[in-house]
Amino acid sequence: MSSQPPVGDKPQSTSSSSSAPGSIDNPQSKDNSGKKGAFDAGHVPITEELDGAARTLPPVVPVLIAMVVIGVLVAALLYFTRPKPIASVTINKIVPVEQLTKDRVLVTMEVTLRNLSAKEIWVRGVEAKIVTPQGESNDVPAPAVDLPRYFKAYPELKQSEAPPLIDNTKIMPGAEQAGMFVVGFPVTKDAFNKRLSLEVTIHLYGQRPLVIKQ
Numbered sequence: 001m002s003s004q005p006p007v008g009d010k011p012q013s014t015s016s017s018s019s020a021p022g023s024i025d026n027p028q029s030k031d032n033s034g035k036k037g038a039f040d041a042g043h044v045p046i047t048e049e050l051d052g053a054a055r056t057l058p059p060v061v062p063v064l065i066a067m068v069v070i071g072v073l074v075a076a077l078l079y080f081t082r083p084k085p086i087a088s089v090t091i092n093k094i095v096p097v098e099q100l101t102k103d104r105v106l107v108t109m110e111v112t113l114r115n116l117s118a119k120e121i122w123v124r125g126v127e128a129k130i131v132t133p134q135g136e137s138n139d140v141p142a143p144a145v146d147l148p149r150y151f152k153a154y155p156e157l158k159q160s161e162a163p164p165l166i167d168n169t170k171i172m173p174g175a176e177q178a179g180m181f182v183v184g185f186p187v188t189k190d191a192f193n194k195r196l197s198l199e200v201t202i203h204l205y206g207q208r209p210l211v212i213k214q
Helices: 028-034 047-057 060-083 144-153 189-193
Strands: 087-097 104-115 121-132 137-141 176-185 197-204 212-213
Touching: 087 189, 087 197, 087 212, 104 121, 104 189, 104 197, 121 176, 121 189, 137 176
Parallel strands: none
Antiparallel strands: 087 104, 104 176, 121 137, 121 197, 197 212
8 A cells, every 4th residue: 555645635744833732822922022121100119219209309408508598698688788777866764743633644754866877967856655554645745935834833844954855956976965855644643654665756857767665
């Protein structure tokens, strides 16, 4: 008998690359085989994300140093550019005298003005204010021509030898001038002595007013 295969039949070739019976090819694995090392945003470790954020933030110490330097420069600028005071005022004496009606008090006050500028200054007016638990009260000095009458009626008021501090009082550069005035408030002497505050404002021509609180 002939050992040749029948006509039309072809021998089946075998290949080592053939898949094993029952196995299924994974196309995704084939695709990924050619993309080894590619970036996958969905699988970035959290440590790498934190390290990246830390690298993008500015260093803390240089920022703090810069803020301190800027603060010092601003403070120096404000200090050297602030307006210099042209005068000062101090209160030397406060003499309260209760009126006969017992519901009002007259007060003799003596102050000293100092001219700190290189130009003469002129007084334009004076105001006084007190604050008590019942409220506040304001007054302006009595006219200088009325002072003798006040001193005659209430001799205790005359506790100052300084001249009256009136409008147009002139103070030369570098000089100082003491002045007195009498004001009145609708409070008892006891209420005045227990006041919360006393404020005197000296108005000057062409300058900011001088304010002193006590």
